[in-house]
Amino acid sequence: MSVSVQGLTKRFGQEGEAAAAAGVTFQAPTGKITSLLGPSGSGKSTVLRLIAGLEEPDEGRIEIDGIDCTKTPARSRGVGFAFQSYALFHHMTVHDNIAFGLKIRKKPKADIASRVDELLALVQLQEYGSRFPGQLSGGQRQRIALARALAIRPKVLLLDEPFGALDARVRVELREWLAEFQEKTQVTTLLVTHDQEEALELSEHVVLLQDGKVVQTGSPHHVYDKPATPFVASFLGGANVLHGQIKNGRADVGAFAVEGPQGATNGMAVQAFVRPQDIRLEKPSEEPSNNVQLARIERMTRVGGQVKLSVRVGTGEPMTVQMSKTEIDLLGVQQGDRVMVDLKEAKVFVEDYTI
Ligand code: ADP
Ligand code: MG
Numbered sequence: 640m641s642v643s644v645q646g647l648t649k650r651f652g653q654e655g656e657a658a659a660a661a662g663v664t665f666q667a668p669t670g671k672i673t674s675l676l677g678p679s680g681s682g683k684s685t686v687l688r689l690i691a692g693l694e695e696p697d698e699g700r701i702e703i704d705g706i707d708c709t710k711t712p713a714r715s716r717g718v719g720f721a722f723q724s725y726a727l728f729h730h731m732t733v734h735d736n737i738a739f740g741l742k743i744r745k746k747p748k749a750d751i752a753s754r755v756d757e758l759l760a761l762v763q764l765q766e767y768g769s770r771f772p773g774q775l776s777g778g779q780r781q782r783i784a785l786a787r788a789l790a791i792r793p794k795v796l797l798l799d800e801p802f803g804a805l806d807a808r809v810r811v812e813l814r815e816w817l818a819e820f821q822e823k824t825q826v827t828t829l830l831v832t833h834d835q836e837e838a839l840e841l842s843e844h845v846v847l848l849q850d851g852k853v854v855q856t857g858s859p860h861h862v863y864d865k866p867a868t869p870f871v872a873s874f875l876g877g878a879n880v881l882h883g884q885i886k887n888g889r890a891d892v893g894a895f896a897v898e899g900p901q902g903a904t905n906g907m908a909v910q911a912f913v914r915p916q917d918i919r920l921e922k923p924s925e926e927p928s929n930n931v932q933l934a935r936i937e938r939m940t941r942v943g944g945q946v947k948l949s950v951r952v953g954t955g956e957p958m959t960v961q962m963s964k965t966e967i968d969l970l971g972v973q974q975g976d977r978v979m980v981d982l983k984e985a986k987v988f989v990e991d992y993t994i
Pocket of ligand 1: 651658682684686
C-alpha cells in the first residue's frame with residue numbers, strides 16, 4: 640500500500656501568507672518506513688494530518704494504494720495514527736483503549752477480544768490489558784498507542800513524533816523496537832520526526848521539508864552523502880561552515896582548498912559544509928596540503944565513547960571535530976596541542992544558492 644501525494648497545499652492564514660504545506664509531492668513505498676524530516680514548523684504534522692484526513696487540503700491529491708482518497712473521510716481511509724498529542728484515554732483500561740476503534744466500527748465482541756489479545760502480544764504487553772494508562776511507563780504507553788493505531792488493520796500507519804516526550808534512553812530502545820516491529824508487520828509507515836538520527840536510522844526513504852516545501856527525497860544514505868542544498872547539508876550532521884571563493888578551479892575556504900561544486904568558475908563566492916565527523920586530526924609531522932592544515936586544540940569534551948574537540952586553524956574560526964575516544968587515545972593529544980586537521984569531506988555550494 641504505497642502512499643502518494645501530489646501538489647499538496649494547505650494555508651491556515653490569509654492568501655499571500657506562507658502556506659503550511661506548499662505543493663508537497665512525494666511517494667512513500669509499500670511496506671517501508673518513510674520519514675518526514677525537518678525542523679519545527681516546516682509542515683511535517685500538517686502533511687501527516689492531511690494524509691490522515693484530519694485536515695482538508697486547499698490543493699493537491701492524496702492516493703493510498705493508487706486510489707484517490709483526497710475527499711474520503713478520515714475513518715474510511717484505512718489509516719491508523721499515533722500522534723504525540725493524541726494521547727491514550729486515561730479513564731479506559733489498556734484493553735479498552737486498543738478496542739476503541741473496533742467498537743466504534745461495531746465489530747463483534749468476540750472478534751474485538753481476540754484482536755486485542757493479538758495486539759497486546761505483538762507489542763509484548765500481554766499482561767497489561769486491565770491496567771490504566773497511568774499505571775504504565777512512557778515507553779509502554781507508546782507501545783499501547785501503536786497497538787491502538789494497528790487495531791483496525793490499517794493499510795498505512797502514521798506516526799507523528801511518537802517518541803517525542805520520552806527520555807533519551809527509552810527513545811533509543813523504542814526506536815530499535817519499532818524497527819523490528821515494522822519488519823515483522825510490514826505495514827507502510829510514515830514517521831514524522833525532527834530528529835535526523837531517528838529518521839536516518841529507522842527509514843528506507845526520507846522526505847526533507849523546509850518551510851512547507853520538499854527540499855530533497857531519497858534514501859538516508861543519499862540525503863546524507865549528497866545534500867541537495869546548504870539547508871540540507873547543515874541540517875543533517877551539524878556542520879562547520881567555511882566561506883570563501885573559487886580560485887584556480889578549487890574552493891578556497893579559510894586555510895583550505897577543497898573541490899568546488901560542478902560548474903563553479905573562478906571568483907564565485909562559495910560556502911563549504913564540513914561535518915565534525917568528517918574531520919580527522921593527525922600528528923603535526925605532515926606537510927600541510929590543500930585539505931590538511933596545522934591547528935591547535937582549544938577544547939576537548941568527552942561524551943561517552945566520543946570526543947568533541949574545538950580546534951583553531953591559524954587565526955581562523957574555531958572548528959568542531961568529532962572522533963572516537965579510541966582514536967584520540969591512539970593519537971595521544973591533549974588540550975593546547977598542535978595537530979594537523981584533515982578535511983576528509985566537504986559539501987561545497989555556490990554562496991547565493993537558493994532553493
Ligand atoms: P511541524 O510539524 O513541522 O513542526 P506544522 O505542520 O505543525 O510543522 O506547522 C507548519 C506551519 O503551519 C507552522 O507555521 C504552524 O504555525 C502552522 N500551523 C499548523 N497548524 C496550524 C493551525 N491549525 N492553524 C494555524 N496555523 C497552523
Ligand atoms: Mg509537528
